[in-house]
Amino acid sequence: MPKVIVLVRHGETAWSLAGRHTGRTDLPLTARGARRAGQLGAALAPCRPFRVFTSPLRRAQETCTLAGCVAAARTEPDLREWDYGDYEGLTTPEIHQVHPGWNLFRDGCPAGESVADVADRADRLLGRLRGLDGTLVLFSHGHFLRTLAARWLGLPVPAGRQLTLSTGSVSLLGFEHPDGETPAITLWNAGPDWLGRLPPGLDEGRRPDASGTSGGTPH
Numbered sequence: 001m002p003k004v005i006v007l008v009r010h011g012e013t014a015w016s017l018a019g020r021h022t023g024r025t026d027l028p029l030t031a032r033g034a035r036r037a038g039q040l041g042a043a044l045a046p047c048r049p050f051r052v053f054t055s056p057l058r059r060a061q062e063t064c065t066l067a068g069c070v071a072a073a074r075t076e077p078d079l080r081e082w083d084y085g086d087y088e089g090l091t092t093p094e095i096h097q098v099h100p101g102w103n104l105f106r107d108g109c110p111a112g113e114s115v116a117d118v119a120d121r122a123d124r125l126l127g128r129l130r131g132l133d134g135t136l137v138l139f140s141h142g143h144f145l146r147t148l149a150a151r152w153l154g155l156p157v158p159a160g161r162q163l164t165l166s167t168g169s170v171s172l173l174g175f176e177h178p179d180g181e182t183p184a185i186t187l188w189n190a191g192p193d194w195l196g197r198l199p200p201g202l203d204e205g206r207r208p209d210a211s212g213t214s215g216g217t218p219h
Helices: 014-018 030-047 058-066 091-099 113-127 143-150 157-162 193-199
Strands: 003-009 050-053 073-075 134-140 170-175 184-192
Touching: 003 030, 003 143, 030 058, 030 170, 030 193, 050 058, 058 134, 113 143, 134 143, 134 193, 143 170, 143 184, 170 193
Parallel strands: 003 134, 050 073, 050 134
Antiparallel strands: 003 170, 170 184
16 A cells, blocks of 8 residues: 555646636646746655655646656646536536526536546556555546545545635545554645655655666556
């Protein structure tokens, strides 16, 4: 079992700043998003995570690179954002004009992914990650990471609605006790100053070698 799973939401993009749902649209970081990603790198460096996985989308890949983790990173397709289908690029108020009361975590997206689709994807990924040890770092997206956290806790996808997540933030999935029996959230939605609140011994796992070839894909 992993000692801890570090969740990193990508930095700000023009669409995240505007509140537009950004699934498959491949946007770069804004200048502010890039600066925040660099700050995360300073916080992540002492952890020396030996396995890093990133969404294939540009905003997550750029955040991973600027955070100094790209040498050890593997692209993981299951870390991509929720596919919003017909709602891609729309804000929540715009969606409510055509679908009053809509909520992603309950209703999913027409012509995109359903709640069951994303639950299956999150469970599939967690099943593979549970076979790894040490510290794992995942660079991904807001709605998918909220789903992943809910499923880590054994909760249904709609519980992710209550886990808000800012761009350029760091969260930790771990366990209530060192025996690894009860999954828990040990830190949530923290900024670059999060390092001072790390659990003791987080940085004692394996380090990546100089070529960044240690670890491997969870597939």
